[in-house]
């Protein structure tokens with residue numbers, strides 16, 4: 148299709164009409180020119196395709212589909228292959244259903260555990276987020292289905308999400324909130340991005356030229372289409388100029404008319420409309436479903452896959468006295484409504500109409516006899532005394548009680564944030580009461596984001612199932628009974644209590660302003676720097692087997708920041724079961740040099756999940772580059788690695804690092820900051836030639852002093868911190884004129 152030629156035939160009105168949806172889920176068709184329309188659908192962890200209604204007043208009806216583990220859950224697999232498998236399956240269902248663009252993945256950073264959409268988001272860490280999102284994207288796109296990486300950017304809360312301004316400093320924005328998107332764009336190559344509702348430093352994402360054009364296209368090389376989140380458009384012509392190609396859903400022609408008006412009145416150059424229309428056309432013709440398409444949506448197969456993905460993602464947090472795996476010959480009680488009807492997905496636009504759901508009770512009863520008591524209700528946070536008493540009796544009579552608890556639907560969803568991190572009090576009470584009569588208690592948690600666990604010391608086992616998709620019960624049963632070995636790792640920190648979270652003082656902000664005052668110290672970057680104890684650290688998760696790490700080696704111990712460092716480590720399964728280990732690599736900028744940038748203690752820069760049979764050993768290789776050590780320097784407007792010693796740390800979690808090696812890195816020469824009258828003596832003497840100049844000038848002004856005396860003076864910490872202009876107060880011979888000449892000359896030597 149010759150897009151340019153097609154564009155040339157279009158009127159301004161037609162081009163403007165392409166810049167918004169035809170309805171909620173389709174791009175605009177133009178009959179006169181035979182331009183077809185394509186369909187988009189949510190995403191991200193299942194296909195949510197709206198079906199036409201027979202009667203316009205009927206409630207929304209969506210296709211019966213498969214709900215995979217949500218983003219926050221599958222991220223705990225720490226496994227690119229699992230993301231890929233999910234992406235491939237989603238693409239197949241899209242193709243079978245004529246959906247051209249799947250609205251996902253959602254790659255915002257979990258700034259606060261309270262964000263209502265954390266269940267969809269991947270992690271508190273941008274590296275993990277970027278790697279996993281890229282894999283999902285490339286898997287879907289490789290099947291000829293488009294993705295929409297969302298919500299670009301800084302949509303880290305639901306409170307006033309359509310009007311709030313996220314106030315973020317440039318370094319934090321790049322290092323924490325954009326880095327995941329950057330990797331996903333560069334590696335995954337999505338066909339589209341979806342801009343967020345919120346403002347960033349006062350400008351709506353939907354009309355943010357810096358974000359949508361300068362960063363996304365000019366710096367990262369993105370050449371696809373940007374669509375708005377549903378209803379995220381403020382001033383449409385401004386958006387077109389900023390790089391927002393497609394408004395979704397339809398605005399019933401109103402914003403298209405605004406575009407036409409802006410062009411006719413000279414406020415908007417038509418070239419921007421051409422560009423947006425061209426991108427829409429490219430998307431449509433690239434992703435138009437083929438009439439010969441034969442893909443089939445194999446729901447049963449995908450249900451099995453959903454269970455497999457959940458097995459790879461659930462995290463075993465506690466296993467005191469090896470309470471797990473359960474022994475099927477014991478008498479076992481399952482307690483809690485979520486055993487029978489699990490909470491396995493979140494509310495809002497990602498809500499899937501699951502064609503079936505497998506709960507743990509159903510799956511476990513295939514393995515052995517299980518006693519069951521409902522224990523609590525989910526409609527309101529009130530203890531139902533009859534249910535509680537029944538649960539206590541059931542638990543008391545068993546050898547082990549497994550309690551399926553967590554957050555009911557109403558506690559967390561798109562559109563609102565939680566205001567606390569507690570589980571329903573009726574469930575906390577149930578756990579306490581059961582613990583009084585039963586010493587062998589295992590908790591299985593169903594929740595989209597962390598909860599406080601006041602009962603943690605009294606229970607022996609905790610399996611974090613998050614929102615594990617529609618086959619979560621199958622995975623839970625297999626993990627609990629040891630038919631599978633747990634291998635998920637936390638993609639976020641679980642703090643002891645909400646008030647320990649770094650965003651606590653500034654979430655969700657005041658009115659329409661939320662200041663990200665914790666800066667780069669998000670998640671483990673904060674807890675580690677503050678040396679705070681946490682309930683469970685980032686990267687943590689237990690297994691039924693044990694792993695030993697040895698022989699961490701680097702292919703060099705000195706390098707330039709432009710070099711690549713190869714790191715290898717050996718990992719051995721020293722237990723008696725096959726299992727998977729997530730080998731994690733963190734880098735740390737060691738103190739001791741003249742450091743200017745404040746850095747986190749350590750940052751995740753590599754992970755690999757490996758399968759090991761008992762006794763088996765594998766060598767894991769990581770390749771590190773400049774970005775593995777860099778921070779974003781706003782003055783330089785670029786990533787920078789300061790010269791110094793960096794440590795490579797490898798191990799099982801952010802708080803269980805086992806092997807360490809150092810590497811010396813030399814920074815690439817960078818243009819020096821110009822010296823001014825406000826620069827300190829220290830700034831001057833950093834440059835050897837400038838130091839000589841300074842000494843010579845002082846020697847002339849003060850002939851009585853020896854060179855050594857002057858040199859000593861220039862190295863006292865008091866003088867080093869003194870601005871050059873202040874030296875005129877030191878001695879009448881050091882005149883302002885002399886200092887001004889010095890500054891001028893010094894700048895020629897940099």
Ligand code: BGC
Nearest residue numbers: 189190250297298376377496
């Ligand atoms: C959500 C998006 C979603 C869109 C379409 C919006 O409210 O923020 O994530 O893709 O609706 O349902």
